[in-house]
Amino acid sequence: MRSAARPTGNVAAPDSGRRVSAKVAVCGVFVAANFVAIMDTTIVNVALPALGRGFGVEASGLSSVNVGYLVAMAAFIPVSGWLSSRFGTRRTALTALLLFTVASGLCATADSLAALTGYRVLQGVGGGLLAPVGMTMMLRAFPVAERLRAQKYVMLPTAVAPALGPVLGGWLVDSASWHWVFLVNLPVGVLALLFGLWTLPDFPGAGAPRFDVLGFVLAGGGLAAVLFALTRAPDRGWESGHVLVPLLCGTMLLVVLVPWELRAEHPLIDLRIVEDQLFRTTQMSLLPMGAAFLGVLYLYPQFLQDGLGFDAFRSGLATFPEALGMLAASQVVSRLHDRVGPRRLMVTGGAGAAVIAVYLATAADGSPSLALYPSMFLLGCCVGLLFASGQNAAFVTVPASRMSDATTVLNMQRQLAAAFGVALAGTLVRAGSGAGYRVGFLTMAAVSLCACLLALRVSDRRVREGYASPVS
Structure with a gap:
């Protein structure tokens, strides 16, 4: 199956002035950014009891901290492709990483549950944009024949981050405070930003057409509503109106999304x-x-x-x-x-x-x-x-x-x-x-x-x- 495949349009144009290769730059930024974004879906779980004590809230009232993050992440995944085509992958990735890092710092300063939930939503927006644009850059930086070698780096966040989150979160809460569950993202985010500003290449798209507003509402709203329902189903029960209504509404939005995107002149996501x-x-x-x-x-x-x-x-x-x-x-x-x-x-x-x-x-x-x-x-x-x-x-x-x-x-x-x-x-x-x-x-x-x-x-x-x- 191995072949001497020549680099194609997937690969960034060489830049003789760049001191770090496109492959190393993309790997470094993507792995670091995706690592903290994925880890944030599990590390906060361990801190929920401490958050409840700090804000004087029962454990059952803390679901918004995680649900807000996951729903915002889901809502903004569909728009990442359009942003990459409109502004380029480099600008989109670095902006998303900056937003995630700043939001992490704000989470650590939150003095109320409402403030923390809002900052978690900002984190989710950054995290939702990071994964698709980072994966796009990886696939375009490496030609087909070299992608398997890159998998060992791509798999690092997927493999380690979900398992490391509870361990690291438990240790930080026990030895310091819940604030460090968010502060731990800052050094990784800042270093990845600086490295990306210095080295990250751009993979410009063909130019973004008119923004598909209805496609964004259907895709982002549908995905967010379904995820909202799924995250609450185990506690509330599938028959609960808090689960059943968003699940049915979200499913309907995603069903309508398919014919709309197939007929749209400039679809947000080309489902073909x-x-x-x-x-x-x-x-x-x-x-x-x-x-x-x-x-x-x-x-x-x-x-x-x-x-x-x-x-x-x-x-x-x-x-x-x-x-x-x-x-x-x-x-x-x-x-x-x-x-x-x-x-x-x-x-x-x-x-x-x-x-x-x-x-x-x-x-x-x-x-x-x-x-x-x-x-x-x-x-x-x-x-x-x-x-x-x-x-x-x-x-x-x-x-x-x-x-x-x-x-x-x-x-x-x-x-x-x-x-x-x-x-x-x-x-x-x-x-x-x-x-x-x-x-x-x-x-x-x-x-x-x-x-x-x-x-x-x-x-x-x-x-x-x-x-x-x-x-x-």
């Missing part, structure tokens, strides 16, 4: 990108795997605390081997991809994740053992096999002119998958009483198996053709 067979089939497998993975990451630390008596910090440490497994898988994929092909790697990853989830279900049934720790490492390996090979294959046949649309669609489905996985897992735990964890792990195993079966449709032949004749 899903006509690319390789992109479509890989997304169909990545969606359930993302839901299952985040569902297990939600269930596992709670099971350790409720079932085995671990404290929050120790349960975070016990979950961390998952991150090491994903990083190990990114090394393996780059070596096996050409000989084995992405389809077999994805199928193996999905099947392995299902087996491990079944094992966790047996452990949750009352027979814990030391094997729980290496099981998380193996889970990370399996999920990493599917993610690394699937994300690489997804963009092989996508031309540079469509890259923003492809990364926007991928990040939208990633947010939906994560929210659905956590909502489903949380609902099963609460509805299953003593057997809730067992039912939850078995359900995640079934979802992983679906990802495995859908991966059978990924075409190794199309990937080989894409490597031999990279699109421009």
Whole structure:
């Protein structure tokens, strides 16, 4: 499958005056920015009890701190592609990073729950713009033949940040105060900004057409409403009006979005990108795997605390081997991809994740053992096999002119998958009483198996053709 692919339109034009290569610059900024944005979805959870004591608010009243961040992130993912075309990827990425960093500092100074929620919304706006534009820059900086080598860096935030968040958050709250959960973002953000201002190249688009206002309302509003409902479903119940109304409204907006964007003269998101067979089939497998993975990451630390008596910090440490497994898988994929092909790697990853989830279900049934720790490492390996090979294959046949649309669609489905996985897992735990964890792990195993079966449709032949004749 390996070929001597020449750099195409995906690669930045060389800049002889630049002291750092485009690849190093994009990797450095993207990894750092995406790391803090992803970590912020989990690190704040540990600080919620301290926030409640500080603001004199019951735990049940603190949901706006996380919901505001997630909803704002979801609402602004769809607009990132248009902004990149209008202002260039460099300006969009650095502005988003600046907004996220400033908002992090403001969060640490908040003196009320209302102020903190508002600052978290600003954080979410920056985080929502960062992931798609950063991924677009990575894909355009590296030609097709080199993207697998870049995966080991791209996987770092996805693998480590969600697992590190609870561990780091617990330590900061215990040893200092809740303010440091937000202050920890500042040095990373400032250094990434300075490095980006000095080195980051620009990947200008073809020029932005008229802004698709209705498309933004349908895509951003629909995605935000669905995520709002999913984040509240485990606590409020699916039959609650606070869940059912936004879920139905958001779903209707997303359904209407499809015909509108297909007919619009200048769509905000060109949904015809899903006509690319390789992109479509890989997304169909990545969606359930993302839901299952985040569902297990939600269930596992709670099971350790409720079932085995671990404290929050120790349960975070016990979950961390998952991150090491994903990083190990990114090394393996780059070596096996050409000989084995992405389809077999994805199928193996999905099947392995299902087996491990079944094992966790047996452990949750009352027979814990030391094997729980290496099981998380193996889970990370399996999920990493599917993610690394699937994300690489997804963009092989996508031309540079469509890259923003492809990364926007991928990040939208990633947010939906994560929210659905956590909502489903949380609902099963609460509805299953003593057997809730067992039912939850078995359900995640079934979802992983679906990802495995859908991966059978990924075409190794199309990937080989894409490597031999990279699109421009």
